[in-house]
Structures are given as C-alpha cells and as structure tokens.
Amino acid sequence: MQKASFGMAGLVAAFLAGVLLVLAQSVMGDPGVTPGSRAAKLDACVRSTPDMRRNHMKYLKHERDETVHKGIRERDLGLAGCVGCHAATDTLGQAVPVNVKGQFCQSCHEFAAVHIDCFGCHRNTPQQARPEFIPGFSENTPDSQRTFVSQHTLMNDVSADGQPLAMQNHDAASQGRAHD
Amino acid sequence: MTEVTERPDMDRRRLVSITAATLAGVTIAPGVVLQSLAGGKTPNQGVSSQVRWGMLIDTNKCADGCSACVEACNRENAIPSHGRPTTDPQWIRKVKLRDKMTGRVANLPMMCQHCEFPPCVDVCPTGASFRRADGIVMVDRHTCIGCRYCMMACPYKARSFIHENIEEHSVVAPRGKGCVESCNFCAYWLDRGAKTTACAQACAKAGHQAIIFGDLNDPESAIAKRLRELPTRQIRSELELNTGVRYAGV
Numbered sequence: 001m002q003k004a005s006f007g008m009a010g011l012v013a014a015f016l017a018g019v020l021l022v023l024a025q026s027v028m029g030d031p032g033v034t035p036g037s038r039a040a041k042l043d044a045c046v047r048s049t050p051d052m053r054r055n056h057m058k059y060l061k062h063e064r065d066e067t068v069h070k071g072i073r074e075r076d077l078g079l080a081g082c083v084g085c086h087a088a089t090d091t092l093g094q095a096v097p098v099n100v101k102g103q104f105c106q107s108c109h110e111f112a113a114v115h116i117d118c119f120g121c122h123r124n125t126p127q128q129a130r131p132e133f134i135p136g137f138s139e140n141t142p143d144s145q146r147t148f149v150s151q152h153t154l155m156n157d158v159s160a161d162g163q164p165l166a167m168q169n170h171d172a173a174s175q176g177r178a179h180d
Numbered sequence: 181m182t183e184v185t186e187r188p189d190m191d192r193r194r195l196v197s198i199t200a201a202t203l204a205g206v207t208i209a210p211g212v213v214l215q216s217l218a219g220g221k222t223p224n225q226g227v228s229s230q231v232r233w234g235m236l237i238d239t240n241k242c243a244d245g246c247s248a249c250v251e252a253c254n255r256e257n258a259i260p261s262h263g264r265p266t267t268d269p270q271w272i273r274k275v276k277l278r279d280k281m282t283g284r285v286a287n288l289p290m291m292c293q294h295c296e297f298p299p300c301v302d303v304c305p306t307g308a309s310f311r312r313a314d315g316i317v318m319v320d321r322h323t324c325i326g327c328r329y330c331m332m333a334c335p336y337k338a339r340s341f342i343h344e345n346i347e348e349h350s351v352v353a354p355r356g357k358g359c360v361e362s363c364n365f366c367a368y369w370l371d372r373g374a375k376t377t378a379c380a381q382a383c384a385k386a387g388h389q390a391i392i393f394g395d396l397n398d399p400e401s402a403i404a405k406r407l408r409e410l411p412t413r414q415i416r417s418e419l420e421l422n423t424g425v426r427y428a429g430v
Contacts, residue, residue, distance in 0.1 A: 064322060066226070068318070068320045069312065070227055071221070071314070071370070071371040072223070072224060072225070072226050072371075073223040073224075073368075073372060074223035075224070080351050120356040121321060121349060121355055121359075122351075122354045123348075123351050123354070124349070127350070
C-alpha cells in the first residue's frame, strides 16, 4: 500500500517537473520559430512572444472581422503577415506550408490538439508580387507612384504567381448560369 | 385579408435611412467638418457610406466575342476552373441578348449588381451575406454555412458555390469548399485606394471603354457625369433593388 502511494507521488512529481520544464521553455528559452523562416531572424513578433502565444487567435479574429466588414487592411495582425514571416524555405528555396507536420503553426496546434481551419481557404505559403496587375496602374507606372501598395503587400498579398490561372471554360456568350 | 407583397417595405427602409442620416448629421454638425473621401481610401481607413461604388456598362461599346473582362476577373480573383462549367465558380459572365422582333443583338457583362436592397442579404440565415458601407455586397465566408439560399434569391444568378477543394489558395481571394461567393468590385484593391476594378481596367485596355467604374455619390466622378447624360436602366428594375450596376443600350 505504502509502496503504491510512493509510486503515485513519484508520478505526480515527474509530471509537475515536466510541466515546469515546458513552462520554463516557453517563457524563457526556445522561441519556437521555425529555423530558416524570416521570423527566426527577428527579435520579436508583432507583439511579445507570451502575448502572441496566448492571444494570437483573438487578434486574428478581431482583424479578420474589421477587414471583411470595414475594409481595413494592412494591419500588423493579419494572417498573411503570419504566413509571410513564419513559413520556412526548403533546400530548393521553396516556401514550406506553415500547416504541414513540424512547421510553425502545425507543431504547436498538434501539441495543443487544436485543429487549424484557416488554411482550408487561406494561403499557407507567402505569395510573390505581381504589381503589373494592380488596377489603376499600367506596367509603366514608376514604383514611386505605387503608394498604396506597401512593401508588406508586395511581399505577401498579391494574387497568383505569374502563371495565368485556368479560365478557358467560361463560355463567353453563355446566356445564364447552369446551376438553376 | 391583407395584401401580401413580395418586396420588403421600402417606405419604412427609407424612413429608417433618413432618420439615421439626420441623427448622424446632428452629431457631426457642431464644428466638425467631414473630410470628403472622393472615392479612394487609405488601407487603414474603414469604408464610408459617403461612397457608393457603382458601374455603368454601355452595351453599345461591349464587343461581341470579347471576354477581356471575364479573363481579367478570373485572373485577378484566382477563380478556379475544374473544366466543369456547370459548377465552376464565375464572378462575371458575358450575356448576349437578341431582340426576336428586330434581330438586334446586345452584349453585356453580368455580375453581382450590388443592390441597395439585396435579396441575398435578406435571406441569409447567418448574416454572412452583407452589404458594406460603401455599397459592396459581399459574403463573409467565416460565417457562411453554404446553404445557398442567396443563390436562389439573387435575380441575376450572380453567385457561385465552391463545390470542390481548392489546391492553391490566393491571398487576394481566399476561398474554400462549401462557401458561396460573388463579385466584390475587387474590394481588395479599392480598400488600398484604387478606383477601378480588374474588369473595367481590362475593358479599357482592350479599347472598348464599355465599363465605367466609380463613386455614384460623387457628382464629379466620371460615372456620375456619364449617368447624367446617358439613358440607362437597371436590370429587373421592377424589383426596386436600386442596383449599383447600370446598363445603357438595352
């Protein structure tokens, strides 16, 4: 009987030690960013690391509503910003999706057993710039006049990758949609 | 027995809008001068109801066989195609109208008409379908449950459902299986201060100038000036939806 309770106490102690170790690591040591990402070269995220760990989902949700409903863009807490900074690059220089096993978003979410729904719709790698498709500006527009497109946008936010997207199947003269 | 009308009570809506506008005026009046946005905004500003984005389509200038607007929209908004036209999404399409009596043919692009009283917003059970302050009718895909009531309600068949998984996502137009979407006047660009859309720009570039985009509320804007000169109409005007897209020559 006494032996059993000792065993239990040992287990509890080992568990507490483990928890302390994880907490200590998260507060002091390992920043948790993926090596080879832009984030790994920076001192801090857009907020302090403990704040981001605890509140990133609230920040994302708040800004997403303001962006969708009020059109407020280019704030520092957008998802494209997260991906742009935290995506690692592989040996060929290609960006690695942030939601594959071992990468920044996935590793922590896997540990916390929280499913990430973001990337069912949102892009999981940074996107390259195509400033020639910015409406209102011709190809000859000098960079100095592209004032409304910040560097952040050019890094992360511009549409597809230079390859024309498939578009050939929209019948130009179709009289109506077929889904009725 | 009371008469059942299909339309919402427009008089009540107008009264509510006027009352709201009056209250806003009173609040703003003491010494505060509102800065006129005159269209464009900076990325960090919220959209304003002083602006109402709209489009004028001159069908006399819209060329038969030209699909520059459709291609530009597909490219800009990364509209996916799986080679299945019946279910592939589509934000803008070309329509050809032929008068059976006279044989006259008119071509026009058809897309979300950005109604002031949008039926898609009326029927949405979750509030995902909404009208932004600057008049753009959009879907908040974070709350869309994919019921497709809005697609049934839209008189213009302007909305599409995403039936299939998307392999490569776009930052400009995030989309995923199970949500409805439609033209948003390239809100992504307007929010950053642009004053045109991909389709209007492509039409001008193709040399047709059939699409004029701009602020309907600004009397000095090109679209407002042209609307004063040209006889135009709203498609399905009998529904009194006050569409943001107007057509000339049909």
